[in-house]
Amino acid sequence: MFWRMVKGALFRQKGKMAMIAFTVALGASLSTAMLNVMLDVGDKVNQELKAYGANINVMPKGASLLDDLYGVREGGGVSDKYLKESELGGIKTIFWAFNIVDFAPYLETRVRVNALEDEIKLAGTWFSHHLELPTGESLDTGMVNMKNWWDVSGQWLTDQDTDGAMVGSLLAGRGGIQTGDSIRITSGSQSVSLEVKGIFHAGSDEDEQIFVPLPVVQELTDREGFVSRVEVSALTTPDNELSRRAAQNPKSLSIKEWETWYCTAYVSAICYQIDEVVTDSVSKPIRQVAESEGAILEKTQLLMLLITVLCLVGSALGISNLVTASVMERSKEIGLLKAVGANNAPVSWLILTEILCTGITGGVAGYFAGLGFAQIIGHSVFGSAVDIKPMVIPIVAVLVFAVTLAGSVPSIRYILSLRPAEVLHGR
Numbered sequence: 034m035f036w037r038m039v040k041g042a043l044f045r046q047k048g049k050m051a052m053i054a055f056t057v058a059l060g061a062s063l064s065t066a067m068l069n070v071m072l073d074v075g076d077k078v079n080q081e082l083k084a085y086g087a088n089i090n091v092m093p094k095g096a097s098l099l100d101d102l103y104g105v106r107e108g109g110g111v112s113d114k115y116l117k118e119s120e121l122g123g124i125k126t127i128f129w130a131f132n133i134v135d136f137a138p139y140l141e142t143r144v145r146v147n148a149l150e151d152e153i154k155l156a157g158t159w160f161s162h163h164l165e166l167p168t169g170e171s172l173d174t175g176m177v178n179m180k181n182w183w184d185v186s187g188q189w190l191t192d193q194d195t196d197g198a199m200v201g202s203l204l205a206g207r208g209g210i211q212t213g214d215s216i217r218i219t220s221g222s223q224s225v226s227l228e229v230k231g232i233f234h235a236g237s238d239e240d241e242q243i244f245v246p247l248p249v250v251q252e253l254t255d256r257e258g259f260v261s262r263v264e265v266s267a268l269t270t271p272d273n274e275l276s277r278r279a280a281q282n283p284k285s286l287s288i289k290e291w292e293t294w295y296c297t298a299y300v301s302a303i304c305y306q307i308d309e310v311v312t313d314s315v316s317k318p319i320r321q322v323a324e325s326e327g328a329i330l331e332k333t334q335l336l337m338l339l340i341t342v343l344c345l346v347g348s349a350l351g352i353s354n355l356v357t358a359s360v361m362e363r364s365k366e367i368g369l370l371k372a373v374g375a376n377n378a379p380v381s382w383l384i385l386t387e388i389l390c391t392g393i394t395g396g397v398a399g400y401f402a403g404l405g406f407a408q409i410i411g412h413s414v415f416g417s418a419v420d421i422k423p424m425v426i427p428i429v430a431v432l433v434f435a436v437t438l439a440g441s442v443p444s445i446r447y448i449l450s451l452r453p454a455e456v457l458h459g460r
Contacts, residue, residue, distance in 0.1 A: 065403025
């Protein structure tokens with residue numbers, strides 16, 4: 034009898050029940066989309082930020098010590114301490130190897146350029162370097178990937194362009210250098226003529242520098258097989274209290290804390306693991322980049338959470354109005370049920386069952402619609418698909434149940450206050 038009454042009510046009020054299901058579906062779809070994107074947005078935001086430079090700087094211990102003692106800005110001077118180029122492939126063999134997006138080594142020296150009076154920083158690097166890893170895998174990495182946001186007039190160099198150079202825009206303007214010109218670079222007793230194949234604008238101190246393939250600077254400085262520093266671009270997890278403690282002193286952690294920290298992609302953990310594979314190196318996060326990533330990620334997730342909450346509140350209000358209107362239209366039917374002996378509990382359960390059945394239908398439809406919305410957001414904002422998170426299913430189910438119940442509260446209160454005699458007499 035109970036289920037016959039539920040079925041009858043659903044079919045008699047198909048229009049209102051469809052509106053309730055549609056309202057629930059809207060809330061469920063937006064919640065599903067936002068939760069899936071929110072849980073996947075960390076990697077997406079990190080991937081986007083990786084296009085704007087490195088977040089880890091690897092230096093020799095001696096150069097790092099000078100930086101700590103005298104506050105030398107990274108890349109602001111030229112150190113006489115070096116790292117071994119042959120060990121750089123080990124960076125892609127650490128525990129978080131798949132989080133290492135790109136890296137590029139640099140060997141820097143001061144040189145004279147043409148007739149300019151001031152010494153200019155010359156940096157040798159990998160532009161697009163094919164690297165055979167110790168694991169048997171191969172990797173293409175270098176500055177072209179890490180600095181792809183540079184505005185380049187001319188063309189990027191390749192590692193084979195040992196007779197070419199890329200000149201910063203400020204230096205080119207000061208020296209009257211244009212693409213296609215030949216410049217004379219002198220370091221000590223050695224000099225070399227290079228063709229300017231590209232002029233770049235980086236918007237930083239690099240606009241005062243010259244970049245050439247790494248072997249050119251190694252030969253000029255007689256430092257074959259060595260580099261002065263390495264920039265690493267890595268996907269990281271925002272710092273928390275554990276990662277900050279580990280960054281200060283990993284030995285202060287308990288065994289359990291150390292395992293948690295080491296097996297989480299904190300920037301400090303990745304730095305620690307790089308130091309394990311590169312001899313006499315000190316890896317440091319570029320704080321303004323690493324901290325910005327965490328701040329942007331937290332604000333993005335907070336915005337999505339706020340949108341989800343507001344959407345659910347709106348759905349609850351919509352359900353409340355629709356259910357209350359439906360109950361008021363059925364007031365004589367409910368009054369008759371009470372008059373023949375039904376008390377408040379069965380009548381309330383009848384209405385709740387109808388609304389929950391409708392809500393479940395709307396919730397299921399909204400979940401699958403939300404998966405589609407998540408992919409639209411992923412492709413339009415991040416240019417890639419959003420991973421579907423199974424844990425979203427129970428979360429959305431609980432939210433749909435809670436919103437449906439919250440929207441039914443005013444109608445239940447109306448049922449409890451309804452007096453059969455007054456309703457049946459048309460009052």
